[in-house]
Amino acid sequence: MSNVATSDTPRKQRSWYKRNEVAITPWLFLAPAIFFFAVYVIWPIYQSITISFYDWDGLGEATYIGTDNYTELMDDDAFKVSLWNNLKWLLFYLLAIPGGLFIAIFLNQSVRGIRIYKSLFFFPFVVSQVVVGLVFSWFYLPDAGLLNSIIGMVGLGPINVLGDPTWATYGIIAAGLWPQTAYCMILYLTGLNAVDPEQIEAARLDGAKGLRMLWYIIIPQLKPATFIAFVVTIVGALRSFDLISIMTNGGPFGQTRVLSFYMFEKALSEYGFRMGYGAAIAVVLFLIMLVFIAYFLWSMWTEEKGR
Amino acid sequence: MFQRTKTLVAVLAATTMLSGAAFADGHAKLSGDLKIFLDTSNPAPRATMEKMIADFGAANPDLNIETTVIDREAYKTQIRNFLTADAPDVATWYAANRMTPYVSAGLFEDISDLWAEPEIAENLASTKGAMTIDGKQWGVPYTYYQWGIYYRKDIYDELGLSEPTNFDEMKSNCQVILDSGRKCYTIGSKFLWTAGGWFDYLNMRTHGFDFHMEMARGEIEWTDDRVRETFANWRELIDMGGYIDNHQNYSWQEALPFMVNGEAASYLMGNFAVAPLREAGLSDDQLDFYQFPSINPNVELAEDAPTDTFHIPANAKNKDNARAFLRFVVSADVQTEINNGANLGQLPVNAKASVDDDKFLKEGFAMLSSNSPGGVAQFFDRDYSAEMAAEAMQGLQEFMVIPDNLDEILARLEKVRVRINK
Numbered sequence: 001m002s003n004v005a006t007s008d009t010p011r012k013q014r015s016w017y018k019r020n021e022v023a024i025t026p027w028l029f030l031a032p033a034i035f036f037f038a039v040y041v042i043w044p045i046y047q048s049i050t051i052s053f054y055d056w057d058g059l060g061e062a063t064y065i066g067t068d069n070y071t072e073l074m075d076d077d078a079f080k081v082s083l084w085n086n087l088k089w090l091l092f093y094l095l096a097i098p099g100g101l102f103i104a105i106f107l108n109q110s111v112r113g114i115r116i117y118k119s120l121f122f123f124p125f126v127v128s129q130v131v132v133g134l135v136f137s138w139f140y141l142p143d144a145g146l147l148n149s150i151i152g153m154v155g156l157g158p159i160n161v162l163g164d165p166t167w168a169t170y171g172i173i174a175a176g177l178w179p180q181t182a183y184c185m186i187l188y189l190t191g192l193n194a195v196d197p198e199q200i201e202a203a204r205l206d207g208a209k210g211l212r213m214l215w216y217i218i219i220p221q222l223k224p225a226t227f228i229a230f231v232v233t234i235v236g237a238l239r240s241f242d243l244i245s246i247m248t249n250g251g252p253f254g255q256t257r258v259l260s261f262y263m264f265e266k267a268l269s270e271y272g273f274r275m276g277y278g279a280a281i282a283v284v285l286f287l288i289m290l291v292f293i294a295y296f297l298w299s300m301w302t303e304e305k306g307r
Numbered sequence: 308m309f310q311r312t313k314t315l316v317a318v319l320a321a322t323t324m325l326s327g328a329a330f331a332d333g334h335a336k337l338s339g340d341l342k343i344f345l346d347t348s349n350p351a352p353r354a355t356m357e358k359m360i361a362d363f364g365a366a367n368p369d370l371n372i373e374t375t376v377i378d379r380e381a382y383k384t385q386i387r388n389f390l391t392a393d394a395p396d397v398a399t400w401y402a403a404n405r406m407t408p409y410v411s412a413g414l415f416e417d418i419s420d421l422w423a424e425p426e427i428a429e430n431l432a433s434t435k436g437a438m439t440i441d442g443k444q445w446g447v448p449y450t451y452y453q454w455g456i457y458y459r460k461d462i463y464d465e466l467g468l469s470e471p472t473n474f475d476e477m478k479s480n481c482q483v484i485l486d487s488g489r490k491c492y493t494i495g496s497k498f499l500w501t502a503g504g505w506f507d508y509l510n511m512r513t514h515g516f517d518f519h520m521e522m523a524r525g526e527i528e529w530t531d532d533r534v535r536e537t538f539a540n541w542r543e544l545i546d547m548g549g550y551i552d553n554h555q556n557y558s559w560q561e562a563l564p565f566m567v568n569g570e571a572a573s574y575l576m577g578n579f580a581v582a583p584l585r586e587a588g589l590s591d592d593q594l595d596f597y598q599f600p601s602i603n604p605n606v607e608l609a610e611d612a613p614t615d616t617f618h619i620p621a622n623a624k625n626k627d628n629a630r631a632f633l634r635f636v637v638s639a640d641v642q643t644e645i646n647n648g649a650n651l652g653q654l655p656v657n658a659k660a661s662v663d664d665d666k667f668l669k670e671g672f673a674m675l676s677s678n679s680p681g682g683v684a685q686f687f688d689r690d691y692s693a694e695m696a697a698e699a700m701q702g703l704q705e706f707m708v709i710p711d712n713l714d715e716i717l718a719r720l721e722k723v724r725v726r727i728n729k
Contacts, residue, residue: 058387059412072726077719142553163555163708249497252555253705270383271688271697273408 045286052279058267062276069280078254079281082262085169086238086288089258092173093180093237097229100184101222105214107185108192118189125182133246136175137162162248165255172243172256180236184229191225192218227299234292238285259285338369341628342395345374346382351582355650363635370628390414394622396629399449402437402614403685404523404692406445409618415445416619421630430657431637437614437685446618447633450646452653453671454504454611454686457580458573459566460595462489470597474512474540477600481549484572491549493571495557496707499700503687504575506703507611508599510537515606516682523690525728529699529720535713540602542710555708563587575599577613581667582652596667598674609681610674613689614656698723 017024052069056062073079107118124132139146142160151157161171195218203217219226241260244250250257250265257265259281265271267278347356353376364372375395377385382399389395390409400406409415421427422435422444434448463469463480466487471477481491496502511519514533521527527534544550551565560583565571567587574580584594601608617636619629635641642660646653654662654672662672675683688696702716 057408057412059391059408059414137556142556160553160556163553251497251499251701251704252708253701265697268384269697270380271693273693 048279048282048286051276052283054276056275057273058275065276069277072277073280073284078257078262079259081255082257082259082281083284085256086258086285088169089173089176089237089240090234092170093176093233093240094230096177096180096184096233097226099177099181100186100229101188101219101226103181103185104188104192105218108189121182121185123182124179125186127179129176129179129242130246132175132179133243136171136178136243137247140171163252165252168248168252168256172240172247175247176236176240176243180233183232187225187229187232188222191222195221231296238289238292259288336369337367337628337631339371339628340625341370341372341397341632342623342625343372343374343632344382344389344395344398345376346379346399348376348378348382352651355645358650359636359641359645362641363632366635367631390620390622394620394624396619396623396625397632398618398620400446400616400618401685401689402434402446402448402616403689405685405689406616406618407440408693410440410445414621416621416623416626416629417443417445418447418619418630418633419443421447421633424634427634427637430639430659433658433683434614434656437683438616446616447637448614448616448656449636449642450651450653451612451614451656452578453675454508454575454577454599454613455671455674456573456575456597456599457566457584457667458595458597459569459589459593461593462487462569462572463595470595471600473600473604474602478543478547481544481547485548489569490551490565490571491544491573493551493562493565493574494554494707495559495562496554496704497556497558497561499697499704500686500688501559501562501576502703502707503696503700504577504611505541505707506537506699507684507687508575509541509602510534511609511681511684512599512602512606513537513540514603516609516684519609519684520682520690525692525695525724529717529724534717538706538713538717541706542713545707545710550707555704577611578653578667578671591666596670598678607681608679610679610683611686612654612675612679612683613686692727694727695720695723 051062053064053066054062055065055068103121107114107121138144140161142148142158142163147161148158151159159167161167199217199221200213203213208217239260240258241264244256244258244261248256250261263278263281263285266274266281272278343360345353345356347353356376357374360372360374364370386398386400386409390398391414394414400409406415422431422438427447428435431447434451435444438444438446438448458470462484466483468480468483471480484491494501494505507519510522513536518527518533522534551562551571554562559576559580562574563580563583564587566574567584567589581594585591598608598610617633619626619633623629637657639655639657639659642655642657643663645651646655646660647663648665648668652663652665652668654668654675662668684690688700691699699720702720705712706716
């Protein structure tokens with residue numbers, strides 16, 4: 001009697017699991033990741049979008065105001081300046097990629113002592129962004145800075161890079177390019193190690209050298225490195241914040257703000273009491289990022305499929 | 308259960324002692340916990356506060372005091388979190404409009420009962436206004452300091468100048484200083500608020516304290532002709548080249564060397580500038596102070612004197628201990644002690660306390676108590692609502708760099724004012 005019961009039930013359970021094992025197991029492994037992704041990524045995104053429809057000072061009652069925050073953004077000069085500056089960052093930050101490639105090729109030689117040079121070029125990437133910002137603000141100082149001493153020797157200047165609303169943003173981007181170029185250089189140095197020597201040999205026999213060798217043989221093989229360099233550079237440009245905060249604090253008169261900095265000012269800074277408005281800015285920034293995220297996912301997917 | 312009885316007894320003990328006469332001598336024995344958050348992160352104020360809290364602890368050996376010092380700038384953003392989530396029993400903040408968001412969100416405790424006690428009502432009367440919102444008091448001040456023009460006396464002597472008493476003298480002095488190859492005023496406007504000081508004074512001297520406060524409450528249009536008049540006065544100083552160049556690059560500390568090196572003759576600042584100027588090597592013979600001169604003789608002189616304060620969060624757990632601590636902080640002896648030159652180097656808020664024997668403190672105290680008939684303002688970013696202050700100070704900086712943009716700036720500020728007061 002008892003024998004029948006024990007032999008019956010386990011078989012039933014096992015068969016259910018057996019039947020679904022292949023489908024279930026990957027989800028079991030994925031579950032923790034999905035859970036944390038939902039709680040720490042999806043949920044906050046949903047929350048920011050919700051808050052952006054409210055007028056809320058972060059403390060008291062939140063009032064639903066529909067799309068008023070977005071309507072106000074359309075008419076906000078500071079927002080336009082921030083958006084425009086973000087575009088400048090996106091565009092000029094990409095210079096880090098050819099810069100990094102150039103330095104990597106330059107350093108990819110077997111000369112005595114080249115490792116010292118490599119580590120020196122590696123240095124700016126190790127240094128904190130805050131320190132980079134400080135060093136560059138001294139470099140740009142209108143009276144005592146090194147930059148004005150240098151251009152003074154050829155009879156130019158003095159220019160006040162960080163105090164002049166037309167130059168300040170470019171000055172900060174240039175400072176940001178320093179560590180970013182070093183980062184791209186590292187990526188390309190790794191990529192260059194993986195370049196197939198036989199292909200180079202074959203190309204050389206076919207008479208390729210110099211720029212043609214670089215363009216047709218080397219760069220195509222560096223495609224994975226270029227892709228990663230592109231991703232980190234775009235992300236770095238969009239989340240630029242530390243350098244701006246250190247070098248100009250968004251000034252002079254708010255002309256070096258970018259979206260992330262403006263969002264911080266409106267929602268979280270000393271005088272910020274507008275969570276809803278800050279959230280609306282965050283949503284706009286998120287939409288811009290979404291374009292790139294979609295592109296990255298799509299290109300990774302096609303890459304996988306091609307294999 | 309035992310725990311609860313213990314706290315109940317403690318609370319009872321505290322309240323009975325406080326209601327009795329015992330508290331007056333400040334030695335009522337307290338027990339339980341007291342959690343204090345401070346934003347006094349600079350070395351000297353930090354040491355002062357820690358010493359004061361240690362004294363309070365020594366007088367109340369059964370009290371378990373826990374002090375947390377938070378970086379002053381970080382504190383400004385963290386206060387929103389800790390007042391709602393994990394409130395201390397006592398927290399530092401600032402007077403006037405700067406406390407409005409927390410008062411209206413119900414995060415600060417109404418301590419009008421403390422202010423009704425004769426000890427506080429009589430001796431702290433002068434600062435009551437700055438602590439009052441909706442007819443109730445929401446904290447106690449522990450220190451304040453004067454603003455005014457600190458100048459290089461040796462340069463003035465060399466050029467045969469004397470302290471100006473009106474705007475014409477101020478301008479003619481400035482012209483002499485400019486002719487000698489120096490700048491009249493140093494300023495670092497990178498963090499914007501310093502420009503607010505100049506606007507405060509020019510506006511209060513041109514139209515008086517009441518007008519300035521009406522503006523602060525958002526009752527006056529930024530495009531009003533009277534506001535333009537203030538800017539026109541300011542522009543005279545800008546156009547003659549009175550300010551150092553490239554001030555938008557410097558913080559207020561980075562603007563100090565111009566004065567120390569004698570490249571600029573004076574600095575409109577709060578009294579906290581004296582300590583670094585002395586440390587940089589200026590002696591009291593070289594450094595002096597004068598009240599911002601009158602511009603319109605028909606308005607009474609009014610001053611900026613920001614007040615730093617202690618508050619009890621509404622979510623505090625040991626409010627009676629906190630009240631006892633606030634009484635201790637504002638008492639005459641403690642006020643004399645913590646504000647002296649070796650400690651905060653500022654002015655005591657208690658009328659019975661004595662001002663330290665320091666040239667600038669004495670001069671500032673005399674100025675605020677007898678030569679500020681118009682009134683005492685807190686400071687631009689404490690009197691104006693936070694959002695208006697942020698936009699406006701940015702506009703003031705822009706005006707100082709590109710004065711021709713005035714019309715755009717005022718139109719922009721007016722738009723913000725209308726939206727805030729909607």
